[in-house]
Amino acid sequence: MATSAFRAGDPPTSADAGAAHDYALDACFLGPYGENDTLLEKLVVEFLRDHVYWRRNFHPEDPPPIATAAARQPDYLDFEARMRRELHQLSAALKKSVPFHSPRYLGHMVSDLLLPGLAAQMLTLPYNPNNVSEDAAPVTVDLEVQVGLQLARMLGYPHDPREPACAFGHLTSGGTVANYQALRLALALKAFPVALRAAGVGELDLPPDDWSAFNLPREATIALLQRWQDWLAAQPAARRADWQARVEAQRVEQLGLHGFFAAHPQLREPCVLAPVTAHYSWSKGVKLLGLGRDQLELLPTRGMRLDAGALEDALQRHARERRPVLLAVAVLGGTEYGTVDPVDALLAARARSRGRGLDFCVHVDAAWGGYLATLFRAEDGSLRTRAEVGDGFARFPAPEVHAAFAALADTDSVTVDPHKLGYLPYGAGAFICRDHRAMALLAERADYVFHSDAPPDYLARYRSLGQFIPEGSKSGASAAAVYVTHKVLPLDHRHFGRLPRATVRAAEAFQARALQFAGEQAGQVRLIVPFAPDSNLVCVALNPCGNRSLAAANAFVGALHDSLRCDPQQPLQLKEFFGSVTSLRFDLLGAADAARILDALGLDTGAAEEDRLVILRHTLMNPYLIDTQNGISYIAGYFEFLARQIQALLARRAPAAA
Secondary structure, eight states: OOOGGGBTTSOOOHHHHOSSOOGGGGGTBSOTTOTTHHHHHHHHHHHHHHHHHHHHTSSTTSOOSSOGGGGGSHHHHHHHHHHHHHHHHHHHHHTTSOOTTSTTBOSSSOOOOBHHHHHHHHHHGGGOOBTTOTTTOTTHHHHHHHHHHHHHHHHTOOOOTTSTTOOEEEEESSHHHHHHHHHHHHHHHHHHHHHHHHHTOGGGOOOSSHHHHHTOOHHHHHHHHHHHHHHHHTSOHHHHHHHHHHHHHHSHHHHHHHHHHHHOTTOOOOEEEEETTSOTHHHHHHHHHTSOGGGEEEEOEETTEEOHHHHHHHHHHHHHHTOOEEEEEEEBSOTTTOOBOOHHHHHHHHHHHHHTTOOOEEEEEETTTGGGGGGGBOTTSOBOOHHHHHTTOSSOSOHHHHHHHHGGGGSSEEEEOTTTTTOOOSSOEEEEESOGGGGGGGOOOOTTTOOSSOOSSHHHHTTSGGGTSSOSOOBHHHHHHHHHHHHHSOSSTTTTTHHHHHHHHHHHHHHHHHHHHHHHTTTTEEEEOSSOOSSSEEEEEEEETTOOOHHHHHHHHHHHHHTTSOOTTSOGGGOSOBOEEEEEEHHHHOHHHHHHHHHHHTOOTTOOSOSEEEEEEEEOOOTTSEETTTTEEHHHHHHHHHHHHHHHHHHHHHHHHO
């Protein structure tokens, strides 16, 4: 489709203007037009040849089993022909894929891929490392451990392996598995002191009862674990083995949840606290852990951000009822609305709760917003001030957003997805815990893979990575992709931060244009941005003027979305833009926010015809949404497209209404 309708000449808004063209970003991607095809081709060919040379020089005295004459044999030629045919068919079918690379794509949390990561993953794939242990991946296991330290530094966690309390992180298939790991580690931390009491290890100055043991703070539990390990190491071999077996027999990992809590009637099964905006992986996680969905308590929000007052009320209630809390979750960039929970308020609530004898782990699900932390991180690793971060933005970051990112350093664990705002191939999630010593509680034994007890050296300990992670096999190519990308673009505001800076500017430009568009369309539709964006997700709610029916408003937005979603039966080029939808559920939204939004849209606030409002959702990841090189604003173009779609829908609606 032609772009002349939204070239410079229709002047961009002040928010569109942003900064001058950043040429450093131009080498980062293959590009919307494939502009860097020569660069990618050179890299792929160079390192494929390098891989072949490596094969040829591994015992070059061995004769090649595949003869040169094989390429002329009928069976060989037949196989080659069939392979080519299937690959051509696959290539043709893939042309129906979603064009994530294009600035016309404003849908889900994916964009073009960073060249360093793409090339590093392609380079590593022929070596096929399995990051379960150094036996299967002597190079990429170390790279994965280094990735954990890179991400720890970005979050403000201790990241020097020489420090006893250094952080630790590993990659997962995505944020879902990283959230599972957070649950596993929280349960191990909370239950371990109880197991020590049950085993009768009196020499360690244990808490006086099971309730106190389960509610030890993380720091105290890790100190207790260290004392136990030191005491155990000092025992004669036979006594050591006996005590180790006695404690293991009392652990929740041995007994299971039912057996563990049956053995400790003073304790009830713990719950997990999370905002209603939390990803559905938390529901999956409590089921997989064996706690059950009833133990996931979803807390209300204000403006789709965790309501700190509701959290405080819940914690006071649980302390009164002596109901343990395993984990409390804050969301840093919700997948629906991009909002940021008050991490600092959650930590403050835990500090008060400890005074009532109730402690829990704090996890931040930053699968979406984690890499925004690069904007808050100086080159020396220190936290930047709000004024420093906000230079060049219209509103970002709000004071509460800066406070949330500043508080990350004091949390217990974090989920981050390199395959989202890290611009890396699927699947690459990450789990990072603040103190690596806690990971000893998750260690598993498999003698054919893991050969020794945990060595004192940090890197050596985690070369048997499979002991600590949920997976039994995992690609080392993903680790190589993430590591190389972080080396090329260090995780601070001057390097990697250029990417989220461009996208947050685009989000601010999009919000400004949406509000301008609302004025332009005032006689035809009501349009609002229901929540000011904390990150680079912007939602828009619409309703035709004069319509009071929620069902009709939802049908209208659904019809708009039909023009924005992929149709595999149609050529992709027929679509001008791609977008997504989500919904605002009134039972989760809260009465005040629901009334505010429905009133602003002119909808009947008393209608019970539907339990949710369908809204358009825009993920603004592509750094070329405002193309200063060619004077094009795809944001302006999108709203011109939206205006045409609205006009067409209203024209069809008018005869039906008559």
